[in-house]
Amino acid sequence: MPVRARKIEWCILVAVLAAFWVSVGLAQDQANAAADDQLPADGTLKPAVEVAQQTPAQGTGQVSPQAPANGQAPTIPAGTAGTSLDYLYNKKPAEGSAAAQMADANAVVASRAQAADALNFGKLADPQARHPFDKYLSTSEVPVTTLTAYNAEMKQVSALLTADRTFAAWKELFTLAQYESIDAGVSRELANRIESIWNIGRASDDLGRSNEQLKEDINVSDRNADLMSENIREQDIILQRQANAGNRQGTATARVTPAAGIPDTSPGATTAGGRPAAPTNVSVAGLEGRLQLTQEYLDSLEDRARIKLNDLKAEKLFEDAKRDFASYIQTLSSTGRYQQVVLAADFYRKIFNEDDYPVEIANQVNTSLETARSVRNAVDVFRYDVSRNQIADATTRLQEAFSASPLDPAVLGLERSLKGKSADFLARLDKMQNLIEARDFGPLESIIQDTEQTAVDFDGTKAFALMNAVKLESKLHLGKAKLAAQSGNLQMAMDEFESAAKAWPDNPALQDSSTAFFDTEDTRNQSVTEFDRLIGEKNYRAIFDRQLAFAPAIHGDSKREGQLADALEKIKNAEVATEKANVMRNAGDVCGAWETVEIAAKDLPDDNKLNDLRAELAGKAAQFVEAVNNARDAETRADFGFSLTWYAVAQHYYPASTIANDGITRLSRSILSATGG
Amino acid sequence: MKRTGEVESRFEHVASPFAQAEATVPSGHSVRSRMGWIIAAILVLVIAGVAGAWFTMRYLNDPLRTLDPFPVAKYLDSYKGLAGSRFKGTFSVEADLGWKDGTGRLMLFTAPDDDRPVAVMIPAGVANGTFFEKGQTYLMALEVKEGGLIYASTCKKN
Numbered sequence: 001m002p003v004r005a006r007k008i009e010w011c012i013l014v015a016v017l018a019a020f021w022v023s024v025g026l027a028q029d030q031a032n033a034a035a036d037d038q039l040p041a042d043g044t045l046k047p048a049v050e051v052a053q054q055t056p057a058q059g060t061g062q063v064s065p066q067a068p069a070n071g072q073a074p075t076i077p078a079g080t081a082g083t084s085l086d087y088l089y090n091k092k093p094a095e096g097s098a099a100a101q102m103a104d105a106n107a108v109v110a111s112r113a114q115a116a117d118a119l120n121f122g123k124l125a126d127p128q129a130r131h132p133f134d135k136y137l138s139t140s141e142v143p144v145t146t147l148t149a150y151n152a153e154m155k156q157v158s159a160l161l162t163a164d165r166t167f168a169a170w171k172e173l174f175t176l177a178q179y180e181s182i183d184a185g186v187s188r189e190l191a192n193r194i195e196s197i198w199n200i201g202r203a204s205d206d207l208g209r210s211n212e213q214l215k216e217d218i219n220v221s222d223r224n225a226d227l228m229s230e231n232i233r234e235q236d237i238i239l240q241r242q243a244n245a246g247n248r249q250g251t252a253t254a255r256v257t258p259a260a261g262i263p264d265t266s267p268g269a270t271t272a273g274g275r276p277a278a279p280t281n282v283s284v285a286g287l288e289g290r291l292q293l294t295q296e297y298l299d300s301l302e303d304r305a306r307i308k309l310n311d312l313k314a315e316k317l318f319e320d321a322k323r324d325f326a327s328y329i330q331t332l333s334s335t336g337r338y339q340q341v342v343l344a345a346d347f348y349r350k351i352f353n354e355d356d357y358p359v360e361i362a363n364q365v366n367t368s369l370e371t372a373r374s375v376r377n378a379v380d381v382f383r384y385d386v387s388r389n390q391i392a393d394a395t396t397r398l399q400e401a402f403s404a405s406p407l408d409p410a411v412l413g414l415e416r417s418l419k420g421k422s423a424d425f426l427a428r429l430d431k432m433q434n435l436i437e438a439r440d441f442g443p444l445e446s447i448i449q450d451t452e453q454t455a456v457d458f459d460g461t462k463a464f465a466l467m468n469a470v471k472l473e474s475k476l477h478l479g480k481a482k483l484a485a486q487s488g489n490l491q492m493a494m495d496e497f498e499s500a501a502k503a504w505p506d507n508p509a510l511q512d513s514s515t516a517f518f519d520t521e522d523t524r525n526q527s528v529t530e531f532d533r534l535i536g537e538k539n540y541r542a543i544f545d546r547q548l549a550f551a552p553a554i555h556g557d558s559k560r561e562g563q564l565a566d567a568l569e570k571i572k573n574a575e576v577a578t579e580k581a582n583v584m585r586n587a588g589d590v591c592g593a594w595e596t597v598e599i600a601a602k603d604l605p606d607d608n609k610l611n612d613l614r615a616e617l618a619g620k621a622a623q624f625v626e627a628v629n630n631a632r633d634a635e636t637r638a639d640f641g642f643s644l645t646w647y648a649v650a651q652h653y654y655p656a657s658t659i660a661n662d663g664i665t666r667l668s669r670s671i672l673s674a675t676g677g
Numbered sequence: 678m679k680r681t682g683e684v685e686s687r688f689e690h691v692a693s694p695f696a697q698a699e700a701t702v703p704s705g706h707s708v709r710s711r712m713g714w715i716i717a718a719i720l721v722l723v724i725a726g727v728a729g730a731w732f733t734m735r736y737l738n739d740p741l742r743t744l745d746p747f748p749v750a751k752y753l754d755s756y757k758g759l760a761g762s763r764f765k766g767t768f769s770v771e772a773d774l775g776w777k778d779g780t781g782r783l784m785l786f787t788a789p790d791d792d793r794p795v796a797v798m799i800p801a802g803v804a805n806g807t808f809f810e811k812g813q814t815y816l817m818a819l820e821v822k823e824g825g826l827i828y829a830s831t832c833k834k835n
Contacts, residue, residue, distance in 0.1 A: 634825065641826020642756045644796040648772075648785050649753070652794055668774040668783055671798070671826060 108437075115436035118466040119429050120392070120459065124399060133402055137423040142181050142412040150179045151409065157343060166350045170194050182412060186332070186340050190347070193328050197351055200321045204314040211310050214303040221300040228293040322352055329361055336405040338368030372408060375401045379410040386418050391455035395422040425455050432463060439504050441467050474504035478513055485517055488556040493517065527553035528560070535563050541607050544571035570603045574610055581613060590620040591654035598628075598659070624653040631663055640667050640674075740818075741765040741831070747819050749791040756825035764819045767835055768797070770809045784809060786817075797827045807832060 116125040124130050153176050160169035170191055177188035325348055332341045345357055345365045357365065378401035385394030398419070401411050428451045435444040444467060448460035481496030497517070500510050531550045534542050543550060547568060554560035577600030584593035594617035601610045618625045631646035647663035654660065736742060747766035752759055768786030771794045776782045781800040787793070797819065799807075809815075814835040820828050 639756070639825045641796060641798070641822070641824040643825075644774075644783075645753070645794070645825065645827075648794045648796055652792070664774065672775050672777040672780055672783060 111437050112433070114466065115433045118436060118462040119432055120462070121429065121433070122396060122399075123403070124395075124426065124429075129399070129403060132406065133399055134423070134426065136402055136406065136411075137419045137426070140416050141414055141419075142409070144413060146179060146181065147409045147413045150176065150182045153179075154339060154343065158346060161346045161350055164350065166347070169347070169350075182407065182409060184407065186337050187343075190328075190332075190340060190344055193325060193344075194347055194351060197321045197325060200317050204317055207310040207314045211307045214307045214310075218300045218303045221296045221303070225293055225296040225300070228296065232290060232293065318352075322348075325351070326358060326361055329364055333364040333368060336371075336407060338372045338405055338408070341365060341368040371404050375405045375408045376410045378404070379414060382414070383418065385457075386421055389455065390457040391421050391425040392458045395425055398422055425451070425458075428454075436463065436466060439470060439502075440506055441471065441504065442506060470503050471507070474500045474507045474510065477503060478507065478510055481517070482513060485520075490521070524553040528557075531560060531564070535567070538604075538606055540567040540570050540604060541574075541609060543567040571607075574600045574604050574607060576600075578610065578613060581617065585617065585620075590617055591624040592656060593617050594621045594625060595628075595654070595657055595659055621654070624650055624657070627653060628657070628659050628663075631660070635663070635667065640671050643667055644671065741816065744818060747788065747795075747827075749788045749793060749795060752795065752821065752825075752827075753793060756821050759821040760823070760825075762821065763830070765816065766819050767814055767816050768795075770811050770813045770815070772811065773809055782809070786815070795827060797829050799829045799832055803829055803832050807834070 113125070124133070153172060157169045157172045157176065160166075160172060173187040173191035173194075176183050177185050177191070325344070329341055329344045329348065332338075332344060341364055345361050348357065348361060349355070356362070378397045382394045382398040382401065385391070385397060398411075398414070401408070405411060428447060432444060432447055432451070435441070435447070444463070448463055451458050452460055477496045477500035481493045481500060484490075484493035484496055497510070497514055500507065501514075504510065527546075527549050530546075531543065531554060534540075543564065544567065547564065550564055554564060577596050581593040581596045584590070584596060594614065597610055597614045597617060601607065601614055604610055627646050627650035631643045631650060634640075634643035634646060644664060644667040647660045647667065650657055651660035651664060744763055744765035747764035747768075748759070766786075766788060768788055771785040771787050774783040774785060774796065779801055781798055781802075782804045784797050784799060785794040786797050788795070797817070799817075816831075816833045816835045817829040818831040820830055822828050
C-alpha cells in the first residue's frame with residue numbers, strides 16, 4: 001500500500017475517532033444539562049419518575065400522551081436506560097439474542113450445579129481439580145521397591161546433612177533425581193540451585209581476593225607517599241639554605257607545609273601570624289615531586305573506595321542468594337513437593353551456615369510435614385473405606401490426598417486396582433449427572449440403585465428428590481398448558497408446553513399431550529383456513545354444512561364468529577325461503593314461489609341450491625320472470641318509464657308481487673319527482 | 678226403418694179442403710200496401726243520410742284521425758323504435774300511480790287489444806279537471822319520450 005494512502009487512512013480514522021468523542025461529549029453535556037434541569041430549587045434530587053411526571057405539565061402545559069394518569073405507573077420514555085432495564089427484566093429475551101444466550105448459558109450452569117449438588121460431587125465438580133485426578137486414577141502405581149529405595153535415598157541425604165557433609169549430600173541429590181516417576185527431576189533442580197549458590201560464594205571469594213590486592217596497593221601508595229614527602233622536605237631545606245645564603249636580607253621565610261610537602265591550596269590557609277600565606281617559591285622539579293605525591297594519595301583513596309564497594313557487592317550477592325533459595329523453597333511448597341521442601345530447608349541451613357530457618361521457611365517446613373502426614377492418613381482411610389465398599393467416602397479421601405500432594409509416595413504407590421473402584425464410581429456419577437442434566441430419568445433410577453449397591457455409602461436421596469421434583473414440575477407445566485389450550489390461550493399453552501419439555505423432555509405424558517394438542521391445533525388451523533376461504537368465496541352453504549367443525553375452530557375469534565353467525569343466518573333465511581317456495585309451488589303459485597327464491601338469492605347469489613330452484617321456477621313463471629327482468633334491465637339503463645311499464649306488466653301477471661309493487665312505487669315517485677323538477 | 682216408410686206413404690194420400698177455393702178480398706187493398714212500402718223506403722234513406730252525414734262530420738272533426746293506433750306489443754318489445762312518434766289510443770284506466778302539481782298524473786292504462794298495462798303520464802294541463810276511474814275509457818294522443826315514458830298530449834273521455 002502506498003505511504004500516501006496509508007496517511008489518508010490514518011487521517012480518516014483519527015477524524016472518525018474525534019467525531020465519536022465529540023458526539024459522546026455532546027451527549028454527556030446534554031445529559032448533564034437535562035439532569036440540571038431536573039434539579040429542584042432546593043438542590044435536592046428528585047426521583048426520575050417524579051421528574052417524568054412533572055416535566056410535561058411544568059414545561060409546556062400540555063399533557064403528554066405518555067404521561068401517567070391517576071397515579072398509574074409511568075411509561076418509561078424510549079431511548080433511556082429504563083427501556084433497556086425494562087426489556088432485560090420484564091420481557092423475555094428474543095430467541096437468538098445475546099440476553100437469551102446468556103440466560104441459556106446460566107440455565108445450563110445452574111442445571112449442572114444442581115445435578116452436582118444432588119450427587120454430592122463436592123470438590124470433584126471442579127473440572128480443574130477433576131481432570132488431573134481422573135488421570136491419576138487411570139495411571140499405574142509406582143512399584144513399592146522404587147518407593148522404598150527413594151525413601152532410603154532421602155534419608156541418606158538428610159543424614160549426610162546432619163553430619164555436615166553438605167557436598168556429599170548435594171551429590172546424592174543427583175541420585176534422587178534418577179527416580180523420575182517419583183522425583184520428576186526436582187532433586188536435580190534443587191542441586192542446581194545449590195550449585196548456583198556456591199558459585200555466588202566463589203564470586204564473593206574473588207571479591208575478597210581483590211580487596212586484599214587493593215589493600216596491598218594502599219600500603220604501597222602510603223609508603224611511596226612517605227618517601228616522596230621525605231625527599232621533598234630535604235629538597236626544601238636545601239633550597240632554603242641556598243636562599244638564606246644568597247639573599248640574607250630576604251625577608252621571606254620558606255614556609256614548611258604541614259603535610260610534609262603536600263601543597264596546601266586551601267583558601268583558609270594562613271601563616272602563623274594570621275596573615276595569608278604567601279606563594280611558596282618552589283622549583284619545577286619540586287613541583288613534579290609534589291604531583292606524584294598527590295597521585296599516590298588519590299590512588300590510596302580510590303583503593304579504599306573499591307574495597308568498600310566490593311564488600312557491599314559481596315554482601316548483596318549473599319542476600320540475593322538467600323532470598324532466591326527461600327523463594328525456591330516456597331515454590332516447592334506451593335507445588336506440593338513437601339519432601340523436597342524439608343530437604344531444601346536443611347540445605348539452606350547448611351549452605352548459609354545458619355542455625356535456624358527464617359520464619360517463612362520454618363512455616364513451610366511445618367506445613368509440609370503436616371501435609372505429608374495428612375496425606376498418608378487420607379490414603380490409609382481410603383484403603384479402609386474401599387475394603388468396606390464405602391467408595392464414595394474413599395473417593396473423597398483419595399481426592400483430598402491427591403490434591404494436597406499428588407507426588408507423595410503414599411499417593412503414588414496406591415494400587416491401580418483400588419483406584420479403579422473410585423474411577424468406576426466417578427464414571428457412574430458422571431453418567432448420573434449427565435442424565436440429570438439431560439432430564440433423562442428413565443435409566444437414572446436404575447443407575448442410582450446399582451450405585452447404591454456397589455458403593456454402600458452413596459446416598460441417592462437427593463438425586464431421587466431432584467428427579468421427582470423435576471417430574472412434578474413438568475407435570476404442573478403440562479397441566480397449565482392443557483388448561484391454557486382449553487381456554488384458547490395458545491401463547492400461554494405453547495409457553496407451558498415449552499417449560500414442561502425443558503423440565504422433563506422425555507415425559508411420556510408430554511409426548512401424548514403435545515401430539516394431541518398439535519393435531520387439534522393443526523385441524524383447527526386447517527378449519528380456520530378453510531373457513532376464511534369459504535368466506536372469501538361467499539360459499540355460505542358450505543360453511544352451513546360444516547358449522548360443527550368451524551364453530552370450535554373459531555371460538556374466541558370475534559370477527560370470525562360474526563362471519564359464521566352471518567353465514568348461518570343467510571342460509572337459514574335461504575332454507576326458509578326454499579320451504580316457502582316449495583309450498584307456494586305446490587299450491588300453484590309459481591310466480592310467488594319464484595319471487596320468494598329470487599329475494600332470498602339476493603343474499604346468496606352463488607348458492608347452488610337456490611339457483612337450481614330459481615331456474616326451475618323461472619321456467620314455470622316465464623312471463624312474470626321476463627317482465628321482472630325487463631323491468632330491472634330498463635331500470636338499470638335508467639329507462640324509468642319503460643321499467644315502470646314492465647313492473648306494471650309483472651304486477652299484471654302476479655298482482656301480489658313484492659318486486660313489482662316495490663318497483664312501481666319506487667319508479668312512480670322517481671318519475672314524478674324528476675319530471676316535476 | 679220399415680215402419681217409418683209405412684207412415685210416409687199414408688200421408689201421401691191426404692189433401693187440404695181449401696185447396697180448390699178462390700179469394701173473396703177486393704184489389705184496392707194492394708195499392709195502399711205498395712205506398713206504404715215506398716214511404717218506408719224513403720224514411721230509411723233519410724235516416725241513412727242523416728246518419729252518414731253525422732258520421733262524416735264526426736270523422737272530419739276528429740283531430741286524431743291521422744294518427745296510428747298505439748302498438749302496445751311493439752312498445753313493450755322496444756320503446757326506442759317508437760320514441761318521438763305520436764299515436765292515438767283508446768285506453769281503459771287501470772290504476773292511478775300518483776299526482777303531482779305542475780307535473781301531472783301517472784296512470785296505468787290497458788289497450789283494448791292487449792291486456793298488458795302501460796304507464797302513461799298525463800301532464801297537468803291535459804289531465805286538468807279529469808277524474809279518472811278504473812274502467813273508464815279515454816281517447817288519447819300519445820307520444821313516447823326519453824326513458825320510454827308515454828306522455829298523453831290529449832286525453833278525452835270516450
